[in-house]
Amino acid sequence: MTNKSTNIKDVAHLAQVSTATVSRYLHGELKRMAPTTAKKVAAAIEQLNYVPNAAARQLITNRSKTVAIVVVNVADSFSTEIFKGACSVLEPAGYTTAMLDTNSEQQKENQLINAVGLSTYDGLILQPLSSDVAQIKSEIRRSMPIVTLDRHLDYSPWPQIISNNFEASQEAAKYFQKHGYTRAIVLSSQIDVASTRQERFQGIKSVYQQVELIEINETHYNHQQVYCQLEKLLTASSEKTVIFSLKERWLIEFLPALIGSGILAAKNIQISGFADTTLVPAIWPSAKMIIQNPYKMGALAGQTLLKLLNNKQDIQPITTIPTTFK
Structure with missing residues (x-):
């Protein structure tokens, strides 16, 4: 004792x-x-x-040696990998980390940012739900080191860690168009909420003028209804079709049912989208995915926050972690 x-x-x-x-x-x-x-x-x-x-x-x-990491949704491996990456840097430096989940709800994000500002955290790593700098600023209650990631924020006062979303989507779309895929179906969470999705969608639309979009509300949606909508689109045409998922979660959720129905057995359908793990290729080996590195993004966010905490000056306002198309 x-x-x-x-x-x-x-x-x-x-x-x-x-x-x-x-x-x-x-x-x-x-x-x-x-x-x-x-x-x-x-x-x-x-x-x-x-x-x-x-x-x-x-x-x-005047230090608590604690850091808050606010993520969009722990149901997404992207968010959990961000947290792991940040912890790999911050914990050896003596900081205790706390992951706070907004569950893709704007009101909850506002409440959590507010709570962090009223608590004794030394700093904040934020994966914001939206790209509204003014909204984020309004919820911060005190001056503290902040690093954002996974969203491009215009006129942001904080260092940002982002991916090359537009270029990655465009590269993948050009590949499929070159190989004769004339039709694109996009699966996505609500696009207008996040700059990440907007950039990815625009990258695809820069190649495919006509894109059939299925938007899914993360907080409340009917799985069977979404699947039926996807199935209807896939069986409505014999064109060579590529399914782009702007988030890995939706492929993991709907891919098994598509395989079970036999729809994907047709040679004119291909699977693609953004991936944080190897789960989709494990389920469907022919899938060609855009591989992100959220762990590296989290680690870099941790390194940047440590520099801010130690008053270092060599900090880039925006750092882009490139994706890989496989």
Whole structure:
């Protein structure tokens, strides 16, 4: 059991060092002391079962050593991979991370951003639902380091980590058009909500003038109704058709039923879209996907936030992580 009366002076006395040395050790500044000194401090901490008082440390350093990571929807592997990537950088630097899920709801995002601003988080990594900078600004209650990702925000005051969405969609569309696919069906969450989807959709439309769109409301939709709509479109024409999904989740949800119905057995239908995992090619090996790297995006967001927290100046306003078309 922890002895609550033990303090930093007790550790310093047992280790025969100054309290400043113990403080440096607790803050990970091991380069500022000899290895033998660090071992003595560690041994004293273990012997006394000393636990630093986080509240007291925060008062001294004005740092809580916590970071909030607000994501759009944990149902999407993209969001969870962002979180993992950010954690891979922030946790070794001594920060505790908290993932907050907006569940693709604007009101909930507003509430979470507001709550982060009213709490003691040192910084925020934000995957915003929309691209409305003014809306985001209105919910931030105090000045703090912020990094956004996965959305292009015009006139943003914060560093951004994004993908080459328009170019990636355009490249894939050109490939299918070159191979004789004259018809495009797009599966997507509501396009007007996010710049990411708008850019992807425009990339496809820059190649295919006529695009048949199925929009899905993430918060409430009828699976069978969406499937029937997709099935009707696919059986209405014998043209060579490519199905583009602007989010991996929808292919994972509807692809098994399409395979089971035998519709995809026809040689005139191809599957494509944005992917964060290898699940779609595992289900349908001939699928040609646009591979994103959300883990790398999260890691870069973590690195950028650390620079902001340490008042570094070499920060790019926009960093693009390219996709790969396979």
